[in-house]
Amino acid sequence: MKGPVEPFKIKVIESVKIPSEKRRMEAIREAGFNTFLLLSEDVFIDLLTDSGTSAMSDNQWAGMMIGDEAYAGSKNFFNLEKAVQDVLGYKYIVPTHQGRGAEHLMYKTLTNEGQIVPRNMYFTTSKVHVELAGGTMVDVIIDNAHDPENGHPFKGNIDFKKLEKLIEEHGPEKIAFVNVEMDVNMAGGQPVSMQNLREVRELCNNYKLKVIFDTTRSSENAYFIREREKGYENTPIVDILREMMSYSDGCIYSSKKDCLVNIGGFLATNDKDIFQKTRGMVVVYEGLHTYGGMAGRDMEAVARGLREGAQYEYLKYRINQVRYLGELLKEGNVPIVKPVGGHAVFIDALKFLPHLPRERWPAQTLSSEIYADSGVRTMERGAISKGRDKITGKNIFPKLELVRLTIPRRVYTNTHMEYTAESIINLYEKKDTIPGLKMVFEPEYLRFFQARFEQLSFPQQVIYS
Numbered sequence: 001m002k003g004p005v006e007p008f009k010i011k012v013i014e015s016v017k018i019p020s021e022k023r024r025m026e027a028i029r030e031a032g033f034n035t036f037l038l039l040s041e042d043v044f045i046d047l048l049t050d051s052g053t054s055a056m057s058d059n060q061w062a063g064m065m066i067g068d069e070a071y072a073g074s075k076n077f078f079n080l081e082k083a084v085q086d087v088l089g090y091k092y093i094v095p096t097h098q099g100r101g102a103e104h105l106m107y108k109t110l111t112n113e114g115q116i117v118p119r120n121m122y123f124t125t126s127k128v129h130v131e132l133a134g135g136t137m138v139d140v141i142i143d144n145a146h147d148p149e150n151g152h153p154f155k156g157n158i159d160f161k162k163l164e165k166l167i168e169e170h171g172p173e174k175i176a177f178v179n180v181e182m183d184v185n186m187a188g189g190q191p192v193s194m195q196n197l198r199e200v201r202e203l204c205n206n207y208k209l210k211v212i213f214d215t216t217r218s219s220e221n222a223y224f225i226r227e228r229e230k231g232y233e234n235t236p237i238v239d240i241l242r243e244m245m246s247y248s249d250g251c252i253y254s255s256k257k258d259c260l261v262n263i264g265g266f267l268a269t270n271d272k273d274i275f276q277k278t279r280g281m282v283v284v285y286e287g288l289h290t291y292g293g294m295a296g297r298d299m300e301a302v303a304r305g306l307r308e309g310a311q312y313e314y315l316k317y318r319i320n321q322v323r324y325l326g327e328l329l330k331e332g333n334v335p336i337v338k339p340v341g342g343h344a345v346f347i348d349a350l351k352f353l354p355h356l357p358r359e360r361w362p363a364q365t366l367s368s369e370i371y372a373d374s375g376v377r378t379m380e381r382g383a384i385s386k387g388r389d390k391i392t393g394k395n396i397f398p399k400l401e402l403v404r405l406t407i408p409r410r411v412y413t414n415t416h417m418e419y420t421a422e423s424i425i426n427l428y429e430k431k432d433t434i435p436g437l438k439m440v441f442e443p444e445y446l447r448f449f450q451a452r453f454e455q456l457s458f459p460q461q462v463i464y465s
């Protein structure tokens with residue numbers, strides 16, 4: 001098997017080195033066995049996130065040089081507005097500093113105290129912004145998404161029975177809006193089908209509900225539609241994107257992913273009322289409505305990146321590089337979430353380390369072991385990320401206890417993928433020797449960022465807490 005051919009050549013490089021085994025051991029200990037607390041200079045291959053970690057093109061860098069840093073009416077804003085109109089088909093846009101800025105404005109505008117927001121799974125920042133606005137997010141994704149072995153081609157789809165039941169139970173006036181994420185992050189980067197989006201629109205029309213998309217990874221989702229959905233085999237990606245967006249009233253977009261930039265975000269809509277309200281708020285929280293927290297040069301990079309990120313040849317390489325890593329791991333019998341998603345490969349830590357009890361944090365353990373073994377940094381996406389039950393204070397143990405290997409865009413070569421796979425396969429062969437972790441420091445909010453752990457030695461696997 002070979003990795004996909006890159007549709008670009010490399011003009012600038014950044015040196016990276018593998019820290020010695022001794023330094024890796026020290027570094028992970030100093031970081032309290034939490035990969036968020038590692039120093040970047042101690043990392044060889046950084047698969048923590050695909051957010052803000054892309055390599056920009058010569059065309060984007062050239063755009064940075066024509067940044068118009070006027071406080072008001074920057075020409076780069078109008079270039080961004082035009083790119084959003086051309087690629088996504090929305091009329092109005094409000095720029096923000098990054099995705100969560102857009103979530104804040106959009107979700108606060110549309111949510112009243114006590115209302116419900118159905119969504120295909122959840123994302124941490126999205127959930128927080130709905131809750132801060134007084135609402136509750138409820139998961140209405142299809143059951144297949146919760147099963148790592150299930151090979152459904154559109155595992156990100158909304159389950160209409162769940163959605164309809166929720167609307168009927170509470171009444172449509174209790175539903176703030178219906179929220180659909182593209183290429184669902186927490187489910188493993190799993191796409192939503194065009195048919196599902198079309199049917200969400202029809203159902204919401206019947207109840208007069210607004211539909212808001214989280215389009216953060218929509219170009220990658222569009223690629224999967226072209227690859228897997230009948231009738232779209234030869235459709236240009238931009239046409240797929242415009243059809244997808246036509247089924248919504250608006251979107252929030254973290255440009256740090258599919259727009260191939262290091263910072264930025266926006267919301268976009270065809271609804272004049274949403275536009276006026278969010279544009280009224282952007283000046284309070286982000287900046288004037290023609291920059292919204294971004295520099296002029298950043299807006300230019302987003303405008304150009306949105307167009308580049310929707311090119312078929314680029315997406316084909318991108319999706320296949322992620323898949324290549326997944327296939328290599330599968331060949332080595334490493335248990336991963338199937339099918340491989342758009343932005344990351346997820347390892348099933350419960351299957352990788354079956355000898356560890358949940359309260360020895362298998363995914364946290366595995367991410368720290370991968371780093372110690374190879375200098376590759378990954379992210380825990382399991383019980384530590386999920387946190388405690390707000391009422392009982394007990395740890396929640398979600399079905400999915402995963403380690404995310406997130407692939408930055410246009411940054412690493414296929415050889416980096418091979419190195420990563422080889423190290424993880426070697427680790428898998430000695431998995432029985434891996435001891436668990438004990439949490440020794442736990443912050444109150446978003447504990448995964450700063451929690452600290454100690455390594456237990458065998459046979460000290462007894463649960464004390």
Ligand code: P71
Pocket residue numbers: 048049050051098099100101123124125126181185214216254255256264265
């Ligand atoms: C990712 C991130 C960044 C992140 C956020 C929180 C904890 C750890 C890492 C950000 C997203 C996202 C979706 C679907 C909105 C945001 C927020 N993802 N929606 O996966 O995936 O965007 O970071 O630009 O504010 O590592 P923002």
